[in-house]
Amino acid sequence: MARISQKSSSQVNRINLVLLVGICLFGILVAKIYSKQIIQNAYYLSLADQQHLWQEEQKARRGQIYDVNGYPLAANLMMPALEVIPNQVDDVDYTTKKLAAVLHMTRQEELELKDSMNTNTLYMPPIKHKLSSVEVDDIKELDLDGVIFIPEDWRFYPEGDLASSVLGFLDAEGKGQYGIEGYFNDELMGSSGFVKTYRDRTGTEITDSEEVLSRVQQGLNLYLTIDRSVQYFVEEKLEKTVKQHDADSGSVVIMDPRTGKIVAMANYPSFDPNEYFKVENYEYFNNTIVSHAWEPGSVFKVITMAAALDLGLVEPDTAETFGASIKVLDREIWNSERRPYGLEAMTQVLENSDNVGMVWVGQKLGEDNFYDYLYKFGFGEKTGVDLSSEGVGLILDKSLISEVDMATMTFGQGIAITPMQLVAAVSAIANDGHMMKPYIVDKIVTVDGKEVEVAPQFVRSVLDPDIAESLAAMMVSVVENGHGTQAGVEGYYVAGKTGTAQVPVNGVYDPHKNIGSFVGFAPAFDPKFVMLVKIDIPKNTEWAESSAAPLFGEIADFLLDYYMVAPER
C-alpha cells in the first residue's frame, strides 16, 4: 500500500510540475500579449498606420471665367501626363520602342528615354504632358509594366486670343498673371484640403475610410461684364484699322455709363493665352487701357469745357473772336491747322477743336478751378477698376505749373491720363453728371451655385445734369458739324470729340508721330454706351478724324443694332 502511495505521489508531483511549467509558459505568453497589445499599443498602431494610412492633399480646382452671358472664357481641363516607374519596367527596350511609336518620338528622343528608364529608380520626370485620348487608349492597349497616367489640371481658353489682355493667363506654376487671372488669383485658386484614408499595398482605398482633416475650398467662378459678341466684333475691327493705317497699336474700351460695367476692352496687338510662352514681346501682356498713360490731346477739351460750363463761366453760345495763335508768357500756342477760326461760340470751339479758344476758357477757369475739376473727374487717381496694374497717369503738381503748362493742359497736352480714366470721366457727362466706378466682374459664383452679384457703385456727382445735357449737345455738334463726322451713325445723335495728340520723345514732341483718338457716347441723350478708340502712331494718316473716328462710327453702328436701339430721327 505504501509503495503505491509513493508512486502516485511522484506522478502527481510530475504532473504538477508540468502544470506549473505550462502555467508559467502561459503566463509569459499572456504577459507578452499584454505588453504588445496594451502597453505598446500606440507604437504598433503607429507602425500599422505608416503602412496603410495616407494623408493626401486634395487640390482645389481653379474657378472658371465666363462672359456676361455665361460663355466660358477660361476653363479647366484635366489631361493626363505619361510617367514611367523605371524599376517596374521589365523590358526597357520593348517599352521604349512601343512608347516612341505611339508618341511619334525622334530617334534621339527614343534613346534619351531608354537611358532614363535604365536607371532602376522609383521616379523619372513625366515623358509627356497633355496626352490626347487617342494616345492614352493606344498606350493602355499595350499594357506595359511601370507605365502610369497622372491626371493634371490645365487652363484652357476656348476663345483663343479673345479678350486676352483682360483675362491674362495662368503660368506654368499655376499662378495667374496679368488681367483677371492675376488680380483675382487668390479667389480663383481656392485652397487645398487634406484627407486621411487607409490604403492597401497597391494604394487602393480600403473601404470608405476617408476622413476629412480640412475641407477643400474650390476656386470661385467669375462672370465678367464683358460681352463676347461685342468683344469679338471690336477686336476684329480694331485689328483691321491698326493694319489699315500701319499703326503701332490700338485700343478700344466700351462702358455702360449708367452702371460702370465694361462691355468690351480690346488691345491690339494681343496674344493667345493658351500659348503665352510663345510671346516674345512682354508688352503684349499689358492691358494698356488701364496701365499706360498718354497725353490725350483734344479729346480732353470736353473736360475743360465741362468745368467752365458747370461753374457758369461760359455757356454753349458764349462767343468770342479767336486768332490762329495766342501768346502765353514767352510761348506762342497755335491751333493745329495754324489758322484763325474767327468769331466762335463755345460749341464751335469744340467743333473746330480750337486750341486758342480752349486756352481762353482755361484762363477764365484759373488753376484752382481747373485742378478742382481734374480731381472731380477722377484724374490723378485710380478708377478702382478690378484689373491689375492700373496706372494713375501724370498730373503736374499745381504748385509747379506755369501759365504755359496750364494753357497746354486745357487741350490735353502736358498732362497724361489712362484711357480708363478718360472713359470713366466722359461716362459722367453721359450719365447726367454722375460718375460711376468702372468694373469688369459682374458676379461671383461658388461651386455649389451660390451667387454674389457686384452692384454698380456711384462715385460722385461731377456736373449739374442740365450742364451735362448741354455739353452732350455740344458734342453732338462736333460729330454733325465738326471733325467727328465719320463717327456718326445715320438716324442717331452721336456725341463725341476727336483728339490728335502729339507724342513726346525724349522731352520733345516728335512731329512725325501722333496718337489719334475719339471718345463719345450714343444715343447722345439716352446713352447705352460710352466708347474710347485710340490708334497709336498711324503711319498713313495724320488726323484722328481719319483713323479713330471711322472705327468709332463702325462699332457704334454695330452696338446700336446689337442693343436694338431704334433710330431717333
Added chain:
Amino acid sequence: MFTGVQKNRMASRFAVGPVSLQFVTIILLALFSLMYLLQNNQMTTQGYKLAQLKSEQVEILQQNEKYQVEAARLKALGEVKKKVENLEMETVESVRYLAVE
C-alpha cells in the same frame, strides 16, 4: 409502467454537463469568429468595389469635362465665323425698325 424508463433514456442521452458546455462555447466562439471574418471580408470586398466605382466616376466626370470644353471651343466665335463663311451666309446690310402699337 414503460413511460418512466423512456423518459430516463432521453434525459441520459441529452444530459448537459461542464464538458459539453465548454464544447458548445468553443463552437459558438468559432462561429462568431467566422461570421466576423466573413463580414470583414465582405466589407473589404465592397470597399474595393466602391473604390473602383469612385475611380470610374472620376474618369466619367473628366470625360464629361473634356466634352464641355470641346463644346465651348466649337462655340467660340472664331469657329462659328468659319462655319458661317462655309455656309456662304451674307452680312445684314441694313436693319429696319417697325413701330408696333
